[in-house]
Ligand code: SF4
């Protein structure tokens with residue numbers, strides 16, 4: 001059996017798209033460019049090859065479904081294009097038509113058929129308390145399947161795992177102070193269970209749709225992207241928000257905003273956590289390039305491993 005590294009090397013040989021041109025395509029900085037650039041003919045061809053060999057199975061644990069909603073908000077490319085041309089998404093509890101035991105059996109059938117090749121996208125934390133009974137995701141053979149069961153089985157069979165959102169990457173809100181359910185991130189769950197499948201962390205509460213789509217496209221066409229010390233793709237999470245903020249000059253001059261409606265002064269005293277946060281929101285922007293957190297409020301550091309406890313209270317200075 002070929003290991004994941006060999007499979008990814010084979011994919012890279014067949015795609016014909018250089019790492020450089022791929023990165024250029026996904027690091028777009030403003031409305032109208034960026035992930036939409038992925039739809040150049042070479043990349044479409046590359047992804048069409050991957051569609052046949054590399055399904056993506058998306059499961060949901062302890063979360064609010066906000067990451068899925070963020071993915072569905074992708075405008076350019078449209079979610080229809082994403083689902084039909086970028087991702088062979090063969091299981092997603094929120095958007096698939098199939099349901100109940102039939103859907104669950106299909107999930108396990110695909111995982112077996114594509115063992116070592118499929119990518120498992122995980123949204124939400126994994127509650128390890130009470131034998132996993134806090135989160136039952138379905139039934140197979142009339143027996144309950146907990147998120148813990150699914151992660152042990154599907155996580156071990158997958159070629160790679162995408163941990164999507166704050167809860168799956170670092171525990172997020174379910175693992176915040178109190179954590180009655182034993183909520184655990186994918187990486188910590190794998191460590192505790194001895195599972196060696198490679199993990200790509202795509203944090204955010206929620207993650208930007210470009211981060212999700214771009215990371216999946218990279219995985220399918222070029223393999224595991226370059227990751228930082230926290231397992232995040234450096235292409236999206238390599239730059240500091242504060243160092244690139246349009247209000248940096250105001251910060252350096254000591255011009256501090258006293259209210260959110262201030263259009264130009266620095267928001268550090270209103271609670272901005274930009275200095276401790278690494279993401280490209282300042283140039284990618286949200287809502288199809290319309291605005292971003294620092295335009296309207298503050299950065300609350302939602303992509304960092306210590307979110308939310310280490311970033312709370314959100315509206316007080318760090
Ligand atoms: S608003 Fe936030 S990110 Fe921008 S300069 Fe001030 S502290 Fe830094």
Ligand code: SF4
Nearest residue numbers: 281293299300301302
């Ligand atoms: S600006 Fe900060 S809080 Fe807003 S999405 Fe980016 S990292 Fe998260």
